[in-house]
Amino acid sequence: MTSSTSVSPSVPALRRGGEGGADRLVQWGTWLLVIVLIFGPIVPVVYAGFVDRPLYESGGILTLGNFAALAEDPAFWAALRNTALFALFAAVPGVVIGAGLAVLVGRTDLPLRRALSVVMVAPLLFPGLGVTLGWVTMYSPSGFVSSWAAGQLGSTPWNLYSIPGMALVTLEKTVPLVYLMVRARLSALDTSIESAALTAGAGPARVLWTVTLPMLRPALLTAAILIVMIAFETLGLPLILGGPVDIDTLSTYLYRTWTSDPERQGTVSAAASGLLLLVTLLLWLRTRVEGDGGRYTTAAGKPSAARSLHLRALRWPLVLLVWCYALVAIVLPVVGLVMTSITNIFAPGVSPWSMLTSRHFETVFSNAALLRSITNSLLIGVVGAVLATAGLTLAALVAHRSRFRLRASLPPVLFYPRALPGIVVGVGTFWVFVLVAPLEPLRTTVWGIMLAFIVRNTAVGYAAIHSSLLAISTELDAAARTSGASWLRTCRDIVVPMLRPALAGCFILMFVSLLNDYDPAVFLVTTGNEVLGVTMLKQWAAGFTGPVAALGVIQIAITALAVSIGRLAWGVRPRA
Amino acid sequence: MPDITVSALGLDYADKTAIDDVSFTARDGEFLTLLGPSGCGKTTTLMSIAGLTNPSRGSITCGADVLFDSARSVNRPPEKRNCGVVFQSYAIWPHMSVAENVGYPLRLRKVRKPEIGSRVREALAMVGLDALADRYPHQLSGGQQQRVALARAVTYSPGVLLLDEPLSNLDAKLREQARGWLKEFQASVGLTTVFVTHDQDEALAMSDRVIVMNDGRIEQEGAPEDIYRRPATPFVASFLGSANLLDGTVDAPGRVRLDGGGQTVAVPEDGPLGGVQVMVRPEDVELMAPGADPDVAPLRGAVTSRMFVGSSYRYVVDCDGQSVTVSARERWEPGPVRLRVDREHCRLFPRDTAAGVAGSDRLEESSYA
Ligand SMILES: Nc1ncnc2c1ncn2[C@@H]1O[C@H](COP(=O)(O)OP(=O)(O)OP(=O)(O)O)[C@@H](O)[C@H]1O
Ligand SMILES: [Mg+2]
Numbered sequence: 046m047t048s049s050t051s052v053s054p055s056v057p058a059l060r061r062g063g064e065g066g067a068d069r070l071v072q073w074g075t076w077l078l079v080i081v082l083i084f085g086p087i088v089p090v091v092y093a094g095f096v097d098r099p100l101y102e103s104g105g106i107l108t109l110g111n112f113a114a115l116a117e118d119p120a121f122w123a124a125l126r127n128t129a130l131f132a133l134f135a136a137v138p139g140v141v142i143g144a145g146l147a148v149l150v151g152r153t154d155l156p157l158r159r160a161l162s163v164v165m166v167a168p169l170l171f172p173g174l175g176v177t178l179g180w181v182t183m184y185s186p187s188g189f190v191s192s193w194a195a196g197q198l199g200s201t202p203w204n205l206y207s208i209p210g211m212a213l214v215t216l217e218k219t220v221p222l223v224y225l226m227v228r229a230r231l232s233a234l235d236t237s238i239e240s241a242a243l244t245a246g247a248g249p250a251r252v253l254w255t256v257t258l259p260m261l262r263p264a265l266l267t268a269a270i271l272i273v274m275i276a277f278e279t280l281g282l283p284l285i286l287g288g289p290v291d292i293d294t295l296s297t298y299l300y301r302t303w304t305s306d307p308e309r310q311g312t313v314s315a316a317a318s319g320l321l322l323l324v325t326l327l328l329w330l331r332t333r334v335e336g337d338g339g340r341y342t343t344a345a346g347k348p349s350a351a352r353s354l355h356l357r358a359l360r361w362p363l364v365l366l367v368w369c370y371a372l373v374a375i376v377l378p379v380v381g382l383v384m385t386s387i388t389n390i391f392a393p394g395v396s397p398w399s400m401l402t403s404r405h406f407e408t409v410f411s412n413a414a415l416l417r418s419i420t421n422s423l424l425i426g427v428v429g430a431v432l433a434t435a436g437l438t439l440a441a442l443v444a445h446r447s448r449f450r451l452r453a454s455l456p457p458v459l460f461y462p463r464a465l466p467g468i469v470v471g472v473g474t475f476w477v478f479v480l481v482a483p484l485e486p487l488r489t490t491v492w493g494i495m496l497a498f499i500v501r502n503t504a505v506g507y508a509a510i511h512s513s514l515l516a517i518s519t520e521l522d523a524a525a526r527t528s529g530a531s532w533l534r535t536c537r538d539i540v541v542p543m544l545r546p547a548l549a550g551c552f553i554l555m556f557v558s559l560l561n562d563y564d565p566a567v568f569l570v571t572t573g574n575e576v577l578g579v580t581m582l583k584q585w586a587a588g589f590t591g592p593v594a595a596l597g598v599i600q601i602a603i604t605a606l607a608v609s610i611g612r613l614a615w616g617v618r619p620r621a
Numbered sequence: 622m623p624d625i626t627v628s629a630l631g632l633d634y635a636d637k638t639a640i641d642d643v644s645f646t647a648r649d650g651e652f653l654t655l656l657g658p659s660g661c662g663k664t665t666t667l668m669s670i671a672g673l674t675n676p677s678r679g680s681i682t683c684g685a686d687v688l689f690d691s692a693r694s695v696n697r698p699p700e701k702r703n704c705g706v707v708f709q710s711y712a713i714w715p716h717m718s719v720a721e722n723v724g725y726p727l728r729l730r731k732v733r734k735p736e737i738g739s740r741v742r743e744a745l746a747m748v749g750l751d752a753l754a755d756r757y758p759h760q761l762s763g764g765q766q767q768r769v770a771l772a773r774a775v776t777y778s779p780g781v782l783l784l785d786e787p788l789s790n791l792d793a794k795l796r797e798q799a800r801g802w803l804k805e806f807q808a809s810v811g812l813t814t815v816f817v818t819h820d821q822d823e824a825l826a827m828s829d830r831v832i833v834m835n836d837g838r839i840e841q842e843g844a845p846e847d848i849y850r851r852p853a854t855p856f857v858a859s860f861l862g863s864a865n866l867l868d869g870t871v872d873a874p875g876r877v878r879l880d881g882g883g884q885t886v887a888v889p890e891d892g893p894l895g896g897v898q899v900m901v902r903p904e905d906v907e908l909m910a911p912g913a914d915p916d917v918a919p920l921r922g923a924v925t926s927r928m929f930v931g932s933s934y935r936y937v938v939d940c941d942g943q944s945v946t947v948s949a950r951e952r953w954e955p956g957p958v959r960l961r962v963d964r965e966h967c968r969l970f971p972r973d974t975a976a977g978v979a980g981s982d983r984l985e986e987s988s989y990a
Binding site: 448518520521523524525526527528529530531532534538539542543 | 668671672673675698699700702703704705706708709710712714715716725726729730770773774777783
């Protein structure tokens with residue numbers, strides 16, 4: 046052992062004592078923060094459903110009276126029935142079209158697949174209200190396409206202001222979601238099973254129908270559940286299209302009762318709890334189906350070079366059909382939105398080119414409230430995305446990289462907000478600010494809205510971090526721990542630096558989500574803390590569609606900019 | 622360097638006991654190997670020492686320091702155990718250069734910058750990588766990464782070096798070289814080392830002492846020659862090298878009557894009685910012509926197959942229904958032969974322990990594979 050001196054033993058010993066004290070503090074703190082933020086807004090909503098008077102009055106007695114009152118309200122049942130119909134009309138075509146497109150792009154030799162793929166997912170980044178306005182300019186009874194169709198056919202065969210009409214407009218958002226989910230599923234499937242069927246003599250259509258489709262069943266089911274969840278919680282769309290013709294869905298029923306009849310807050314809360322329960326069940330169902338999906342996995346690892354089925358004679362007709370769909374459902378509404386923002390009147394019979402104006406943009410930039418809604422939304426987007434990314438990173442590290450006792454409870458909690466309807470978060474946040482005195486000053490600020498938005502969108506950001514974190518070998522942090530680094534130090538020096546691209550992805554996705562969200566804010570907005578979506582909703586209700594369109598275009602522009610930066614710099618992509 | 626003592630260590634998962642009642646001591650400066658088939662609990666044991674897995678019971682001490690003791694609820698976190706660990710995947714941090722990787726543990730210990738530099742250079746020189754200090758991990762070969770991992774694990778003079786199959790990612794040629802190199806390195810540094818492998822050649826070639834594990838328990842512990850020559854159980858016999866296990870009955874001290882044809886073989890006299898298994902290694906059996914003297918070669922048999930394995934032939938000889946594998950340099954044609962069994966190298970196991978044999982009466986081929 047003569048040369049044992051080559052590793053000299055004079056390295057200072059590590060400090061003893063306080064073993065992992067800081068680590069444990071951070072872990073408990075993170076866990077508590079997550080639990081309080083996510084369940085905080087739910088508690089008052091559920092509680093308010095079970096007491097006999099508004100929460101701000103003391104001495105409430107527990108009761109089921111609110112539920113009884115709800116059950117006696119025919120408007121509630123009508124709204125429930127409408128929502129169910131709406132969900133059905135949205136889910137069936139959404140799944141069929143989305144899955145069909147995914148199979149065509151992912152599995153066949155359809156020409157122009159790549160371009161189609163980009164166009165298909167673009168609507169995910171469009172602000173909901175702006176796009177709805179676009180649909181109205183084109184397909185409402187006085188819209189461009191409708192008038193043209195009426196001229197050709199004598200009458201318009203569709204009516205946007207109806208439940209099927211609302212379902213039609215949701216296709217804008219749901220088809221890309223289904224498309225992404227099915228594409229993901231397809232790329233996990235081995236194409237060799239299809240090749241096997243082909244060599245066994247089956248034609249391409251038959252292979253798709255008998256081999257590919259059954260393998261996709263779990264993905265189709267989860268997609269359908271997702272659409273039903275969206276249908277139940279979406280607020281803006283039914284408010285705009287259903288409002289004028291007195292069609293209430295569950296969420297608009299809640300919204301209207303809340304805003305018009307303060308006496309009935311208990312009933313609203315009861316209905317909101319019911320809605321929450323329903324959507325939670327749907328989420329649970331979705332997770333179950335996804336979990337079972339493993340059964341359908343054919344092979345581990347990458348599929349052998351993806352083979353595509355030859356469409357032969359069907360190629361060109363299908364291309365035509367697919368691009369017609371893209372034109373009708375994606376391009377025209379955006380054109381409508383943009384034209385509305387740059388013309389005085391955008392209506393059939395008037396040449397838009399003679400009506401060009403920059404007036405709406407001028408209004409937006411000169412009207413303090415409108416301008417403020419842009420700056421507020423940007424502020425919420427940037428600050429919220431930074432805070433959310435930091436918080437979610439910590440939460441993900443505690444959940445997946447620590448030995449914290451309650452770590453296993455974090456992932457389901459962080460994914461749970463997928464099932465939180467915006468209205469519930471909004472009402473709940475409102476109640477928290479009203480009831481918890483120290484938080485009261487937040488109620489009228491952008492920060493309150495920011496909190497509500499963050500809570501509602503945690504799943505988006507968490508999913509972005511989660512998958513990358515799981516891809517980093519735990520031996521890398523184990524090596525740092527045994528080298529002498531505490532948990533926190535390991536996270537800081539080893540895990541977080543390797544996670545950087547995912548964190549950038551999380552930031553961009555959170556920014557976009559926070560910028561475009563508005564449901565929870567309708568209960569929190571007052572003068573001074575306006576955000577884009579709510580301002581658009583109010584302007585529209587007041588009849589000023591020009592500024593709404595201008596705001597929508599601005600929103601699309603900001604989103605597109607953020608996403609391109611993310612995509613160019615870190616390869617960020619939208620996901621379901 | 623301190624001893625590492627593991628006593629009565631056990632770990633239960635929800636549906637499975639990963640290790641049970643594992644006790645051993647790694648003595649000062651010793652190269653101790655944990656050897657066993659996949660899933661037997663080697664990594665679990667090693668990572669319990671490092672503090673990366675929480676055992677359910679037992680205790681672990683390093684010299685006078687108690688690292689883990691379930692009875693006293695002591696569980697020192699990994700960063701306070703001062704173990705040097707080399708992981709199977711090497712776990713080189715991809716965002717740090719080689720020098721940064723090796724210097725990181727020193728940085729954690731607040732060593733001054735210039736000293737870190739000189740120590741890192743020293744450690745890299747020891748593993749022969751001084752020229753590559755500024756490279757990044759993806760620019761290194763597997764063998765070089767392994768050395769970086771080793772340098773990183775020893776720069777801070779850990780109390781013990783823990784190696785989890787560090788050679789398994791190398792190709793056969795490199796593995797051979799690394800074996801010798803690692804052994805030399807360990808001897809020169811003089812670190813108490815616990816090494817985990819499922820490769821018996823590696824274990825036999827490198828260790829001062831080997832602990833054979835099976836299904837979460839220790840089967841045998843001893844010097845390499847010792848456990849190879851005198852396996853305590855049929856499992857150890859067949860896991861280390863190849864072994865024939867022949868069923869029979871002791872009918873007189875030093876004589877076993879084999880099942881099947883009732884032929885007898887001479888065995889050492891100090892063994893169990895009754896139903897036994899006779900263990901004999903292929904190289905301890907000699908093939909002779911059918912006309913050979915029955916006193917020299919008492920067993921009759923018939924060669925049923927022959928395989929050329931390079932340095933020798935391997936024969937399977939049918940002996941009244943039991944097959945005996947024989948390794949021999951001469952070439953024999955299939956047909957009747959006589960077998961001479963080296964009495965000194967036979968071992969007897971009571972028949973009822975045969976349950977734990979790896980691959981039962983099949984011959985384990987690993988040493989010739
Ligand atoms: N997290 C876990 N949950 C349940 N069982 C586990 C877990 N980790 C390990 N095991 C089980 O404990 C047993 C011992 O595992 P261990 O990793 O120690 O085996 P090993 O001897 O290192 O095997 P290998 O040579 O394949 O690395 C295995 O049977 C394994 O299935
Ligand atoms: Mg292992």
